[in-house]
Amino acid sequence: PTSGxxxxxxxxxxxxxxxxxxxxxxxxxxxxxxxxIRSNMAAAVNDxxxxxxxMEQEQEEAEAMDRESDxxxxxxxxxxxxxxxTSEDERENEAEIQRLxxxxxxxxxxxxxxxxxxxxxxxxxxxxxxxxARQKMSELFPLTEEIWLDWLKDEMNLxxxxxxxxxxxxxxxxxxxxxICPEIWLEYAQYSIGGMGSPGGVGTVRDIFERxxxxxxxxxxxxxxxxxxxxxxxxxxxxxxxxxAPKMAEYQAYIDFELKEGDPARIQNIFERxxxxxxxxxxxxxxxxxxxxxxxxxxxxxxSAHERAVRNCPWTMGLWKxxxxxxxxxxxxxxxxxDVFQKALNAGFIQAADYVEIWQAYLDYLRRRVDFKGSRExxxxxxxxxxxxxxxxxxxxxxxxxxGDLTCNIMQIWARIEALHCKNMxxxxxxxxVIMTKGNSxxxxxxxxxxxxxxxxxxxxxxxxxxxxxxxxTSDYPEHVCExxxxxxxxxxxxxxxxxxxxxxxxxxxxxxxxxxAAKEAELQRQEDEKAEQRRRSKAEKKPQKKVQKRRAEGQDxxxxxxxxxxxxxxxxxxxxxxxxxxxxxxxxxxxxxxRKAEPGPGAKRPxxxxxxxGQEEDRDDRSSVFVSNLTFALEEPExxxxxxxxxxxxxxQVRPVFSSAGAFRGYCYVQFQDQxxxxxxxxxxxxxxxxxxxFVSPCVDKKxxxxxxxxxxxxxxxxxxxxxxGLPYSCTKEQLEELCRPHGAVRAIRMVxxxxxxxxxxxxxxxxxxxxxxxxVLKMDGMLLQDHKMSVAISNPPRRSLADATSIxxxxxxxxxxxxxxxxxxxxxxxxxxxxxxxxxxxxxEKTENGTSGPRAAPLSNQDFARMLLKK
Numbered sequence: 001p002t003s004g005x006x007x008x009x010x011x012x013x014x015x016x017x018x019x020x021x022x023x024x025x026x027x028x029x030x031x032x033x034x035x036x037i038r039s040n041m042a043a044a045v046n047d048x049x050x051x052x053x054x055m056e057q058e059q060e061e062a063e064a065m066d067r068e069s070d071x072x073x074x075x076x077x078x079x080x081x082x083x084x085x086t087s088e089d090e091r092e093n094e095a096e097i098q099r100l101x102x103x104x105x106x107x108x109x110x111x112x113x114x115x116x117x118x119x120x121x122x123x124x125x126x127x128x129x130x131x132x133a134r135q136k137m138s139e140l141f142p143l144t145e146e147i148w149l150d151w152l153k154d155e156m157n158l159x160x161x162x163x164x165x166x167x168x169x170x171x172x173x174x175x176x177x178x179x180i181c182p183e184i185w186l187e188y189a190q191y192s193i194g195g196m197g198s199p200g201g202v203g204t205v206r207d208i209f210e211r212x213x214x215x216x217x218x219x220x221x222x223x224x225x226x227x228x229x230x231x232x233x234x235x236x237x238x239x240x241x242x243x244x245a246p247k248m249a250e251y252q253a254y255i256d257f258e259l260k261e262g263d264p265a266r267i268q269n270i271f272e273r274x275x276x277x278x279x280x281x282x283x284x285x286x287x288x289x290x291x292x293x294x295x296x297x298x299x300x301x302x303x304s305a306h307e308r309a310v311r312n313c314p315w316t317m318g319l320w321k322x323x324x325x326x327x328x329x330x331x332x333x334x335x336x337x338x339d340v341f342q343k344a345l346n347a348g349f350i351q352a353a354d355y356v357e358i359w360q361a362y363l364d365y366l367r368r369r370v371d372f373k374g375s376r377e378x379x380x381x382x383x384x385x386x387x388x389x390x391x392x393x394x395x396x397x398x399x400x401x402x403x404g405d406l407t408c409n410i411m412q413i414w415a416r417i418e419a420l421h422c423k424n425m426x427x428x429x430x431x432x433x434v435i436m437t438k439g440n441s442x443x444x445x446x447x448x449x450x451x452x453x454x455x456x457x458x459x460x461x462x463x464x465x466x467x468x469x470x471x472x473x474t475s476d477y478p479e480h481v482c483e484x485x486x487x488x489x490x491x492x493x494x495x496x497x498x499x500x501x502x503x504x505x506x507x508x509x510x511x512x513x514x515x516x517x518a519a520k521e522a523e524l525q526r527q528e529d530e531k532a533e534q535r536r537r538s539k540a541e542k543k544p545q546k547k548v549q550k551r552r553a554e555g556q557d558x559x560x561x562x563x564x565x566x567x568x569x570x571x572x573x574x575x576x577x578x579x580x581x582x583x584x585x586x587x588x589x590x591x592x593x594x595x596r597k598a599e600p601g602p603g604a605k606r607p608x609x610x611x612x613x614x615g616q617e618e619d620r621d622d623r624s625s626v627f628v629s630n631l632t633f634a635l636e637e638p639e640x641x642x643x644x645x646x647x648x649x650x651x652x653x654q655v656r657p658v659f660s661s662a663g664a665f666r667g668y669c670y671v672q673f674q675d676q677x678x679x680x681x682x683x684x685x686x687x688x689x690x691x692x693x694x695x696f697v698s699p700c701v702d703k704k705x706x707x708x709x710x711x712x713x714x715x716x717x718x719x720x721x722x723x724x725x726x727g728l729p730y731s732c733t734k735e736q737l738e739e740l741c742r743p744h745g746a747v748r749a750i751r752m753v754x755x756x757x758x759x760x761x762x763x764x765x766x767x768x769x770x771x772x773x774x775x776x777x778v779l780k781m782d783g784m785l786l787q788d789h790k791m792s793v794a795i796s797n798p799p800r801r802s803l804a805d806a807t808s809i810x811x812x813x814x815x816x817x818x819x820x821x822x823x824x825x826x827x828x829x830x831x832x833x834x835x836x837x838x839x840x841x842x843x844x845x846x847e848k849t850e851n852g853t854s855g856p857r858a859a860p861l862s863n864q865d866f867a868r869m870l871l872k873k
Contacts, residue, residue, distance in 0.1 A: 093120055111141060122150065127158075142178035149183065151175075156191060165195060176215070182222035185212035186229060193233070202237065209233065248278055255287070264296060282316040285309035289322055299330045310347075317354035320344035321361045328365055337365060345391075352404025355396050359388040359410060372421040385414045408435040412449065419457040428453065429462070436473075439771070444470065444477040448484065460492050468501075471508050478512050540704065624653070624676045625700035626683065629668040630756050632691050638665055645690060646671050650678025670700060694758045720771040721748075722796040723778055728762045729787045741766050744780050745773025762789075765796060 100117040104110060114137040121130040134151050137143065143151070152175060155168050172188040175181075189212055192205045209230045217223050246254075251274035258267045271288045278284055289309055292302045306323040313319055320340070327337050341362045349355055366384050370377040388410055392403040415431040418424040432450045440446040447470030454463045467485040474481045482505035489501045628642065635641060638657040646652055650673045657669035673679060679699070686697040728737070734750050741747050746769040753763035768774045774795060782793040 090124070093124055096120060097124070108136075109140060114141070115147075118147065122154075127154070130154075138174065143175070145179065145181045145183060148175040148178070148181070149187070152184070152187060162198075180216050180219070182212075182216040182219050182226055185216050186225060188212065189226075189229060189233075205233065246277070248274075248281065248284075251278065251284075259291070267291065268296075279312045282309075282313040282319060285313055285316075286318055286322065289319070289326070293322070293326060293329070302326055303330065303332075310343075314347040315350055317344075317349050317358055320347065320358055324361050324365060328368070334369070352392075352396050352400040352402050354404075355392065356404045356410065359391070360413070363388060363410070363413070367417065370421075378422070381417075385410065407440065407446070408438060411435050416453065419453055423457075425454075425458050425462075428457070437772070441469075441473040442475040444474045444481050447474060447481060451484070463488065464493070464497070468504065471504055478508055482509060544704070620656075621672065622700040622702065624674070624679060625670050625672040626679055627668065627698050627700045628671055628695055629698075630693060630696040631665075631667045631669070632693050633665055633667050635665055635667075635691055638669055641690070642669060642671050645685065645688075645695075646673075646678075646682055649673070649681035649685070650675055689758060692758070693756070694754065716798050718795070718797045719767075720795060721769070721774050722765055722767045723774050723781075724794055724796045724798075725764045725766060725781075726762065726792045727789050728760075728764060728791060729789045730760045730762055732760070732762075732764075732786065737764055737766065740786070741768075741777060741781070744777040745769060 097117065097120050100113050100120070104113050104117065107113075114133070118130065118133050118137065121133055134143075134147070137147075152168070152171060155164075155171055159165050159168050168191065172184070172191070175184050176188065185208075189205065189208045192201075192208050195201050196205060209226070212226050213223075213230065217226055219226075251270070254270055255267070255274065258270050261267075271284075271291070274284060275281075275288065285305075286309075289302070289305050292298070292305050296302065303326060306319070306326050309319045310316075310323055320343075323340055324337060324344075327340060341358070344358050345355070349358075363381070363384055366377070366381045370381050372378060392405055392410075397403050411431050411434065415428040415435075418431070419428040432453070435446070436450075447466065451463060451466045451470070454466055467481070467488055470481045471478065471485055485501050485505060489498045493501065626646075631638065639655040642655045642657070643652050653672045653674050655669060655671050658666045660666055671682065673682070683697055683699070685695070687694045688697075689695075725737070734752055737752075738747055738750055741750075747766060748769055749767040751765045753761045753765070755761060766777070768777065778793050778795060781791060784791050784793075
């Protein structure tokens with residue numbers, strides 16, 4: 001076998017490497033696909049024959065060393081007769097050939113004479129006589145493997161055209177009919193690859209391979225070479241036909257087709273092929289494992305597929321859940337199931353609900369192990385429920401800011417198990433009390449679930465109590481809960497119970513109706529406000545367009561009308577004429593020099609207002625600027641002060657303080673940074689004290705372009721986790737208030753309300769961790785005394801400011817409204833309608849206490865008092 005495989009490998013290597021000149025020329029004319037296939041097959045066979053060639057090489061090296069030693073011993077022998085010996089050997093071989101031919105003419109069935117004759121003719125290179133001798137022997141005897149390989153090798157080297165290839169094919173057919181020889185079949189298949197360029201060449205090669213596998217594919221030592229060569233041939237063909245791997249959609253269509261056919265082997269094969277190229281697709285793993293669970297149900301195959309699935313896609317909870325079910329289905333040990341569950345918890349799911357579902361799957365597994373007769377498994381189940389709740393509250397909530405079990409499904413299952421299997425209604429009621437305190441008391445379905453539990457396993461008293469609590473707490477579907485209570489009392493209750501139920505349900509439904517009416521009215525008001533806001537925006541957008549059109553019209557009139565009255569002096573403009581926008585710009589001009597001097601007197605010449613620099617206007621960028629207001633008017637060198645205050649936020653590009661026309665600082669400015677990232681740091685300085693006043697820092701936004709922008713950063717709607725405290729003493733500090741609120745819950749933030757000068761108003765907002773803590777603080781702190789001041793505490797719900805309130809004008813006195821100022825501000829000639837005798841006397845204001853409440857007011861004046869003051873001299 002060693003020599004046969006070696007000869008076969010040598011023959012393949014000669015054909016593919018092209019050592020003979022004739023084979024080299026023939027291979028050079030073959031298509032590239034043919035050369036690639038033959039190269040791949042030769043490489044495959046070379047891998048099989050490499051150990052054998054190494055053994056032969058070692059044997060040849062040993063023989064060469066022996067020959068060298070023999071040559072060293074025969075040094076000095078005369079070689080002058082070599083040429084004569086060669087010719088003498090040829091004459092002897094010729095004589096031997098003639099003797100063998102004469103002997104065969106006498107006895108044609110002499111097998112050894114045929115073998116010796118063929119060997120001598122091949123040695124002498126007499127090809128025509130050699131072909132005849134082989135033909136005669138093949139007609140009389142079946143030839144051995146070595147004789148056929150030598151014959152086929154010689155004929156393949158001599159074949160040049162298509163007729164010669166046909167004769168070689170016929171010779172191969174004779175050779176394979178004598179004995180089952182894998183080497184000859186391999187040579188036959190490899191030689192046929194050279195004819196793939198002819199019509200039907202691929203089909204011919206495939207047919208020869210199929211025949212070879214049928215005849216010698218099960219050969220113990222040499223059949224594997226045929227399989228390997230056939231595989232290489234098909235892979236080479238596939239590489240020329242398919243340019244890219246099949247896509248997921250194509251695999252899905254193929255899988256669906258095989259599932260309809262129902263062949264398990266083919267279905268498993270296509271699934272494995274698809275998963276090899278799409279190993280990170282969880283849906284494909286889920287489909288494969290589901291098929292194995294439902295159809296094959298082979299333990300080793302099913303569990304192996306599940307394990308590979310969770311290793312490739314560990315973030316998919318569904319695969320871990322199926323793995324746990326498969327382990328239980330095939331009777332795995334409890335420690336194995338627990339280990340898989342712990343790995344699932346450490347897999348890192350992408351949402352909190354996944355942890356809830358995997359815990360439910362594990363708890364279901366533990367519940368199926370319990371016989372509920374006081375066994376150890378029951379205590380283990382209860383411990384697992386407790387561990388699940390702790391894990392969701394600590395680990396999951398810390399990562400996702402929620403437990404993922406908003407409706408407390410795990411606790412509901414635990415309560416039902418205690419009531420149904422353990423007959424422990426007391427424990428079930430305790431669990432439902434915890435469920436309701438987690439914000440589920442306002443949902444009708446939760447109360448009905450608890451009612452059904454009491455109805456099935458409890459008593460009438462607890463059923464009635466649960467329904468009464470549901471009527472008081474339900475906010476989503478109170479009508480349904482009231483109907484259930486009325487139906488319950490019809491069946492179970494007395495007349496007194498009936499009256500109580502009717503009274504509670506009617507009162508509750510009346511309050512619900514009022515709330516819904518108020519909510520509907522608020523919604524209508526909101527819609528009206530939105531419409532008014534839209535009209536205001538539309539008007540604000542059209543106003544600049546009208547101004548532009550007006551300016552263009554005035555510019556055209558200036559070209560048409562002459563200046564002045566012919567005297568060379570410009571006409572005097574009347575008050576109210578001209579562009580009011582120019583006046584506003586002159587009134588609010590930004591000055592580069594801080595601390596400008598006051599305006600000169602009436603007799604002096606007014607300094608001309610300098611126009612802003614065009615380059616500076618172009619350099620302004622609102623995105624990298626902040627607006628600073630509520631600054632004291634007496635601030636010296638405001639530009640330097642702003643650079644010092646905002647220097648730590650980032651590189652300040654420029655500071656633009658705003659001055660009046662008289663040169664006085666107006667208490668606000670603009671600070672522009674080099675980088676937009678510094679704006680976020682600058683906004684953190686809002687409400688920080690500067691020169692005894694809190695400065696207000698807000699983004700620099702053009703409200704004409706962004707009318708919806710609001711600087712107020714605090715919420716103006718209902719905040720259930722925040723409380724509003726009023727009536728605080730002015731001396732109360734933030735630390736004192738935090739110490740007062742801490743016993744009622746975790747304080748997240750405290751905001752002390754101050755006026756624009758930084759003095760406290762006696763008001764504060766305290767934010768807690770959740771709604772329950774805020775409600776507890778309201779119940780405990782409302783009406784509490786702090787430094788002889790009674791505090792008022794309520795949930796933060798500021799009153800809604802409507803558009804009418806925002807635009808309303810406050811009256812002065814009792815009847816006379818305030819006169820609106822024009823574009824130039826307050827008019828110069830404003831005649832006071834108040835008598836002089838009353839103008840000098842100030843009306844005493846009511847005294848105010850420390851927390852903002854008014855003291856006793858003075859008695860109002862009568863008509864006689866007014867007459868007496870008018871007549872007083």
